[in-house]
Amino acid sequence: MLSIDKYAYSSKLAGIDPMQKLFFTFITLGVCLWANDWVISLLVIFIAVGAAVIKGGIPIRIFAKMLLIPMVFLVIGVLSIAINASSSAEFFLISVQVAGTAIGITSSGAINAFNLFIKAIGSVSCLYFLSLTTPITDLLDAMRRLKVPRLFTELMGLIYRFIFVLLERSGTMFTAQSSRLGYSTLSTGYRSLAALASTLFIDAYRRSDELYTSLEARGYEGELRVLPRSYNKSRAGYICTAVLNILLICTALALRHL
């Protein structure tokens, strides 16, 4: 049901220490945001896509499909930043007159919007690299090592496992309802969805109760302990990240002085 999760487990980078991947993601993401330059952003897109596709073995088709997910927000957001209204048309590159006010795009606005567009795609590629190559369980392990509060990581771990149980449950109910025309009209649709959500809630509640009972019967004392995974010891990830990002920073500085 969650294809990103499936790819993360089967990627070629799944055995690498999650710290290295976090390091790569956050440093590259940080440089991309800091540079705020479309050349750097394009380079970041190439690096992140390359890392995920060549190193991680993720099909490029999947990566491209995922880039479409935030497009609605991106297009709406960028357009609303680029388009301005003013009483006179003199500032604008292109403008239309609507009821006495000019609505249009200034040249600096267009440049900023273009920069933002590419920058956002660059940052999203970094995020996708992380989510397509790092299983959540590894990420939780890394968070534990980074001293994130125990309660938080534990809740996260439990929620992660329950998501799949509840998703399957709601999927079954949805199929059952729609095969009985439960979503054929708007009003039955609302009624069916309310029935689904409330049944899911009560079901989740009972499941959690049963789960607690069965855990307690096996000696649960408020903590689920698992052995940390052992990872590939190579440090290549840190070195590559550092070299690539120093190059990116130098390019960014050089571009600024041009």
Add this chain to the structure above:
Amino acid sequence: MSKRFQLAIGLALMLILIPVSASAMHIMEGFLPPVWCISWGALTIPFIVMGLFSINKTVRENPRLKILIAMAGAFAFVLSALKIPSVTGSCSHPTGVGLGAILFGPSAMSVLGLIVLLFQALLLAHGGLTTLGANTFSMAVVGPLAAYFIFRLVKKAGGPQWLAVFLGAALGDLLTYVTTSVQLALAFPAEIGGFGASLAKFTGIFAVTQIPLAISEGILTVLIFNAIAAYGKDELKALKLFSPGGANHAK
């Protein structure tokens, strides 16, 4: 028509026709400048710490509730993945902000909301890591607090329960989007007119898309809440433990 050409047309059509959904309103990765990422993150941390302390206290008194809180988080995630049927045929997703706040209380919701947003960013590619602070502030702090207090206020004023739930969920939803608009306007003040003009632009766009969504979310929350109140009385009673004043006000 060559296959490549068909694909290009398909992609173009997809871009145009993708329905604007509630989840499209998470601020995406890389959209906010670093200053705002850090500021909103810092502003959110106290609420998360408070939430963690409150959950910790509840769990220490009643260890059974830890599993229940986790189940509630997973429920919120799955709820946000469901589709609300809508008139125009486009789909939208419930945010679950109102329902969660009324059932589990705003302090637990801040932590659960953060975790749900993190999973949405990692597993569904909605939202992002650097914008997590801003998104958590609008969806897991402002939204639930507003929904909870509106719910309590209407109940105290003697309004019927359905109205309290409806207003809580719908207004909680709307305030979430107003917060998102403020965040975007602060980060991107308009060249002409500054913050005010920018806020007007963003709220204008959100108003068109989000007011119908907030109303349908309100209706849906009332229906869900009534069903839970009818079939899950015992469960609601147990929820009293971690949402004083919320669920136990339900009949």
